[in-house]
Amino acid sequence: MATPYNQIVLLGDSLFQFASEIKEGFSFQGALQSHCMRYLDVINRGFSGYNTANTLKLVPQIFLPPSPSNPRIEYLLVLLGANDACIDIPTNNQRVPMEKYKENLIKIITHDHVKAHSPKILLITPPPLDEIRIEVLDLAKGHPQATRQAENSAKYCETAREVAAEIPGVTLIDLHKAIMDKAIALTPDFDASGLPLGYHGSKRGYLEQLLPDGLHMSGESYEILFDAVKPHIGPFLEEDTVFPDWKKMNAEA
Template identity: 60%
Template structure:
């Protein structure tokens, strides 16, 4: 049987699906794979448009229980919620109520197939939302109003924080805070006493560069995201699945033949 590599799985929606793309010379997934090459395989299971109910429904088809020939899941990164937070509209049916969102996250994290692998689990908050830009694009696409609201989306990010705190062993990755802190720092005219960035009564500020369409990450945002998660992943060169060629067992055999 072929030797399998332990896996790092990215499980979520379009934000993780897009992590594989190369933009402005950077790819989140390629950078992560480069860091752990020969130790882990980075597997992208980002599914555009999915909410937590969709993710929970397909989970048994995405993950296999441990067994012969099944790679061990060493790290699991979960990022869901941007679609759950959608507003209920005749033109959009992705909404999942906040309490159900939290319940779904807990069921994903504690699913028997997942826990059987005993992975290190990282729950990522959905990123901020630029409702100003979202509104422009949604109206142009034929929606009667914005499909997402910044304040509501922020409440789903807070719910993810709560779930991470409630389940032992789960590590929070606060992508919302990292991106918003960056946007505030790079918006000289931002007034902390005024509306938050991206809210309709305020301004886009530097979110314009971090969230070009109001929702999905720019290459700069993916770099910030990578910096958040890369320190959690083991990069020990001694933990390679196959040994360095200088220490491989066949060297002893070669030396014996030459002797």
């Protein structure tokens, strides 16, 4: 019987789907796989456009029961909410009300198919939103207004923080704060007494580099995410590799 590698699963929307790509010389999924090479496989289940309602429907198909021939999920990284936080307008139907978003997140991370694997769960807040850039692009696509608003998206991030605090054993990765802190630090003329970066009436500042289209992350942003996640994955010991080191194999030959 083949020996399976246990898994790290990335569950989310386009922010995880695009994590497999190389952006400005960096790939989040590639870096994570390198970090746990020969110990775990990184499996990407990020689906562009998905919200928590879409994802919840697929949980029984994504998470199969562990068995001798089916790998166990050791880590589950969940990054959902950017689409749930859309504004309810006729040209977009991705929105999930905040109360339902919270309910869906809880159902996903406490689902019986997930609990069967007993994974370490890292719940990641969505990144900040650059509404200034989003509006320009959305109007060009034919929407009557921006499909997302920075202040509303920030509230969904706060809801994700609440879920992480309420569910035992869940670790919060505050991506919203990490990216915004970096953007503020690299926007020298930012006035902290005014509106946050990316809000109407404020400025884009360094968010322009971190969120090129206002929503999706640059390579630099994915590096911020990796630096936040890495301390929670492992440590790995040489004797824990799925297959032995070549020196040990040769010594036994």
